[in-house]
Structures are given as C-alpha cells and as structure tokens.
Amino acid sequence: MGVSGALARLATRHAHLLVIEVPGHWLTRVAVERQAGVRGWRLAVSPADADILAVCGSPGPELALVVANLWEQLPGPRARIDVAAPELVAAALDQAEATLRDTPRQRRDSAGRDGPGRDEAPGGDAALAHGSEDRDGLEMDVLHVRLGPVLPDWPAGLVLRTHLHGDLIVEAQAGVVDVGQGGLAGGAPVVGGDTSGEARRPDAGELAAQRCDNVARLLALAGWSDAAGLARAIRDHLLIGERSAATTELARLRRRVRRSWLLRWSLRRVGLLPSDELARLGLAPNLTGDVWDRLNGMLDRATIAAGGPAGVAARGPAGVAAGGPTGVAAGVPVTPPAAVASVVSGWDVATARLIVASLDIAALGVVTDG
Amino acid sequence: MAEVPAAVSGGWAPVAAGLLGTLAVAAALLDGALAGRAAGVRSGMGRSAGEVARLLRQRRRTTVAADRLLWRIGGAGLLVMALMIVTVVPLGRWTLFDLDVGVVWVNALDVLAWAFVWLTGWGANSAYALVGGYRFLAHGLAYELPLMFALVAPAVAASSLRVGEVAAAQQGLWFVVWMPVAFVVYCLGVVAIAVWGPFSPALGRDVAGGVTAELSGVDRLLFLAGRYALLAAGAAFAVPMFLGGGAGPLLPAWAWVLVKATVLLAGLVWLRRRVPALRPDVFMEVGWLVLLPAVLLQDLLVAVVVIGG
C-alpha cells in the first residue's frame, strides 16, 4: 500500500481534467478551470490525456451520449463530476480527488471494463467514403470528421460535420447540440450568462471576461500557451471583480501580442472577411479583416468593456445581431452556426480552428438551413 | 587540448544513458518550473514527478483497429534515437563510439523521427492523430534539408566527419562564431525532431493533442520522455559541432561539455514559452526559400574560407 498509496497521492496532485461545457454554463466552466489551476491540475486535450471528466451544466440527450462515449475513452484511474453551478465547483473537485485517490475503487472500475481498454477514437475511426478532386486537381479520398462538440478551445455545443481532403476542409455543415431541448429557451444556446433559460443582461466585467476567454482560446490554438495563460488570468480577475489588476494585465497582454511579429506573421492574411461578406453571413460588422485584426479587435473590446482606456479608435462593444432568438440576453451578439461553417470551408483544420476562435463567439444561434 | 577523444569500452554505455537521462530530467524540471511560474502555481518543479506518477498509474489503452505493433514502436522510438545519438558525442577525452563518420550517423538517426512520429500518429487509427502525423511530415519537408546542410558546415571546416576531430578543429574560434546561420538552423532542426515548442503543431490542441491524442499511461510517458531526451541529445551534439567541445578555462573538458549542453538545453526549453507555433503551411516556404538558401550560402562561405586558408 505504501508505494502505490504514495504514487496515487502524487498522481492525484497533478490530475488532468477534460472539461465539457453545456451551452449556457460558461461561468461554471471558468470556475472549474480556475479552481483546477489553483490545485495545480491541468486541462486535458483529449480523453486519453484525462483523469477527470468534468461536465459543467446538465447535458441534453445528444450531449449526454457524447459524454458517455468520452467517459469510456478515459484510460483510468478516472472520475466523473457533474457541476451544476459555479459555487458547487470546490466540492465537486474534492469529490473527484477522493475518487481518484481511492485505489481499490479504481481497481474495481478497471476490472469491470471489458478488455484491455479498447476505445473508440474521438474523431471516429478514419473511415473513407468516396474520392473527389482536391484543390490541386488530384483525386483524393474524402474523410468525414465531426469537429466538436468536445474539443479543447472550441465554442460550447458547436458541431461541424466536415468533409476533409487530407486535413483540408472542403465542405462543412454546422449544428448545435441539443437544440430545442429544455433549458435552452428559443433554441439558442446562451453562452453569455450562467442561467438556465432566464435572460439576464451580463455586466460589463462579464462581457470583458468573455472576450478574454476567447482571446485565451485563440492564443492557445496559435501555440502560445504563456500568453493564453495570461489571458485566462485576466479573465479570472475580471470575474472576481479585481478590475484594476485586470486592466493593468490586459494592457500588458496587448503589448505582448502587438510586439510578437511571429504571431502577427502566423495570423496575418488568414480568414479574411470583408464587410459585405460579414453582412451576408449575419456576423457582427466589427469582425472585418483577418484573424490578426480580429484578435486585436477582441482585445480592444475587452479593454473597453473593462473600463480601461481604449487604445485605438474606439470600436464599440460587439454589435447586436438583429432578430436574435429569444432567450439570449440583450447585448450579446449571436453567431449563426451556418456562418461558422461557411468561413472555415477551404482552409485546413489548423487554420479553420484559428478562424473559428477569432469570431469571438458569445452565443450560437439556431440553425436555419437544412 | 587538441587531442582527439578515445573510445571507451561499451560497459560505459549505461553511464552515457544516465547522463542523457539526467539532462532530460533537468529539461523536464525546468519546463515544469517555467510552466508553473507562468500559471502562478507553486508546485512547478514537482510537475514532472507528478506527471510520471500519473502516467505510471494510468492504464494503457488502445483504439479500434489500431496497428498496435507499429504504433508502439513509433512511441518508444524517439527515446532509442536519442540514446543512439549520444553514443558519438565525446565527453571530453572519452567517447563511446569513435565512428569516423559520426556526423552522418547523427544525420541518419535524425531521419528516423520521420518514421517514428508518423507511425505514432498513423498507428492509432484516429483522425486527429493522423492529422498530427502528417503535420510533422510537413514540418519535416521544411526543416530536414536545411538541417542536413547545417551539419555540412562544421564537417567541411574540420575536413572530417569524426565528431571528435570536429570538436578539436575549433581551437582558436568556436564554429558558432563564424557559422551562426548553420548553428541557428541546427537548433531549429533539434527543436523540430523533438516536436518541441514552435514545432509542436503535430501535437496541437486544435487536433486534441494530434500524434499524442490516443496515447495514455506508459506509452505516453515513453513518447514524452523521448521528446525531452531528443532535445537533450541535440543540445549535447551541438557542443562538439559548434560550441568548441570541451574547450574552456579551469574546469576539465568533460565538465565543460556538460555545462555547455545544459545551457543550450535550457535555452531550447525556455524558447517554448516565448514563441507561438510555426504553422507547417506557412513554415514550408520559410524552410525552402529562406533557410535552405541561407544555409547553402553558409556552406559556400565555409568552403571558400577552408580552401583559401
């Protein structure tokens, strides 16, 4: 017991969590991320990398199925927690820690699973359907891959059914999990408030925090984990009301981002969206330019919402899409999923992920097309 | 000082492996500490120990219809590569394998990364892992030729492919001083074969960990350890190639080799915190249109200096 007990204690102190956000529960997700970070835990990028599956909010039937599948893919020792609200996070994490540390229980769990852990691959196994010509005129097999609903740094609930040539997205259809299920009034998953159905106007700090959260995602996807960590820290400052600390740090982050010519070089010229295209797709008008422009726009909007001085010509907070579905808090722009599918077509998966993250998604609208 | 190192008996191989392991562990500790500092967590240094404990306690898993043999060969291969590289790195007066074509030997081994990383991605039969594997190859197409020509420069300057003689040829002036382009390209190559920092899109978050998406338990431990070991072996090999080998005041030669390797390794580890990823689709042009011509010019310059002098 001595060695395995010590191993279990040491391992549990460094657990990895796979966090799943049910649309509308981003504050719970953020609370889980923050408190896990304080414990020295880290966020997992795939089920194989995770010890704890943390579900934030109560998933509808479609997402519940996904969660059950992911649960089977956790190698074990494993623990699952369901967190309904931010104030319940600490207790849930304690419970997960106790479960992970309970070696006899984990042994029973492992023995009860069939075989030596044969699990489904998350992207679906790589089954090929038919061939077609790619952009260089070569005959290529088409691979069907579902991006989402659970991926690191991915908008909650979004699912993109993609047709891939290699890793190039030729075509994509967008959807949102559990549209029309209980808790999501009007079928529009609200990301901007942590309420179930009840529309509530998020305050400026919350709006700024959400911008920082989206900046963190984009920076993490661009492979700059330190800057992403800084953006997350600012988000947490904003949410617990430490405005002045947040404003100073935000200014520092903006300087760091603006000075990084490597980041600029990597994000320039990808995902160009002219304003007429934005209007056609129903996206907010302040998303013009490429991913680099939109990253800086997000930082500007965060600064404005946080009450700090606006660096450049003040762009107003994100515009409100006209005719947003009911149930979405006023002031929160709604991104139509079909627009997301449209802007990623023709790009490879890595670039597409950057473009999706650059859209500064606050809430996803209903799917109108077939 | 100009003596060429002598081969020692194969019985010393565990010592060489131990030194490589120590360097790799030091790299992991430093990375954990830097990551911890960035995240504002106190237990930074303990991270690597915790990670090892976690992975030792974790179950191995496999995916549906994986090619398990090739998958596991790929995962364990990086560590083997690193061990084979350090056999030709002289530690002061001693070397394990005094091969007269040591430089080509290292080159042959770094090519193995193509096989191992791709196999780890392909073998799992998972779309994300496969995308990761191909991203590594896309990086490989961009870094491999510049890396090969970067290794040519010191060999030409020393008129030898024997690693010990290359080190001994830097009596007055370290090669890093007058072939900086080759040194920078070499370091980029080392970072790339270790799938480290700016060259980690193959393990990207956007594809759920890419090559490592399906690895768990001891398989993941071997792959991650292999990355640190490759980084350490690459830093160690840079010492005789560019950093004057064991040359230095006061300390004995073997100590200088270790000091220089450690400093370079720390620099490579730190690099990860400072820069975003070099996406393969944009790095490809840089590799062919900037790095390759630059390193060829460097080779030409070195050749002219050697013939003229």
Added chain:
Amino acid sequence: MVTHLVFWGLAVVAVLAGVAVFVVNSMARASYSLALSFIAVGLQVLLLQQLYVGVLVILMMVMEMAIMAVYMNMFMGMNPAMMSMNMVHGARHALPVSVGVFLLLAAGALFAPWPSRRGSLPEDVTAALGTELMGPKMLAMAAVGVVMAATIVSGVVLAAHRTRYDRFGDDLRRRPAADPQPGGVGR
C-alpha cells in the same frame, strides 16, 4: 568470431525481413519491413569497414521507406482498420521466378572464386572505393547529381496544376497572389 556471428545474424534478419515484405498485409508494415531489411544490410556494410557507405545506406533507406509508406498510405487511403492487403500480385508466376533469382544470386555470391586480399587496407576506404568506382570521372558524377536534383525540381514545377498565371493573373500584376492559402514569405 563474434563479428562473423553478428554478420550472419544480420544476414538472416535481412532475408527474413525481406520475406516479411510479401507476407504482411498492409503497406505500412511492408514498407517498414523493407526498412528493417535495409538497416540490417547497412549494419553488415558497417562490419565490412565501409563505414560511410554503411551509414549512408541506413540514412537513405530509412528516409525512402518513410516517404514510401506515407505516399502509399496517402494514395491508397490506407488506415490500420483496412489492414488486409495482399502484397503479392500474380503469385503463380512471380513466386517461382523470384525464389529462383534469389537462389541464383545467392549461389553466385557463395560459389564465386573471390580474390584474396593483396596489399593492406587503404588509409581512407571510402575515398579508395570512390576512386576505384569512378576514377577520373568523379567531377562528372558530382555534376550529374546536381543535374538530377534540378531535373526533379523542374519536373515538379512543370507538372504543377497551378501556374504563375493562376497566381498573379494574366498580366502577372495581381498582388497579393491568389493562393488558396497564404504562404510564409508573402510572395
């Protein structure tokens, strides 16, 4: 004695891995069996004191097999789930012919009256071997290497689907170029 044992051991590995190329059922496994076979041969060449040639055999063959595996898997769309490809085509004729050729070559190697060594080992075996093979044509051979590389590059350029007119327009003046995805140096 030990050298002899290792040499013959490697020979057995090389032949068995070569046979495995036709026995296994996937392109990845076939490619890497062939790579293993070549590595064994490369190590044998090392034992023959041809260090440069031996290491180069390993370097070139590992790289070639890695690339071959990648291409075969790309073009045939093979993933591990589809592992059941027959690596032998036209087995009825091919098998006897290849076994016959192997036996013939092996017999030639074993029964040829190899000359015994005259003189001593040269200082630099690699240089000696190169001079022996190419003699005064060394410069021509080195130039042929460069010409071959240039031919490959121009072949790819000519075969490419997109030309500069697609990128820069008919008058070659469009800036920035119309690329499906931008490159890294802003051409």
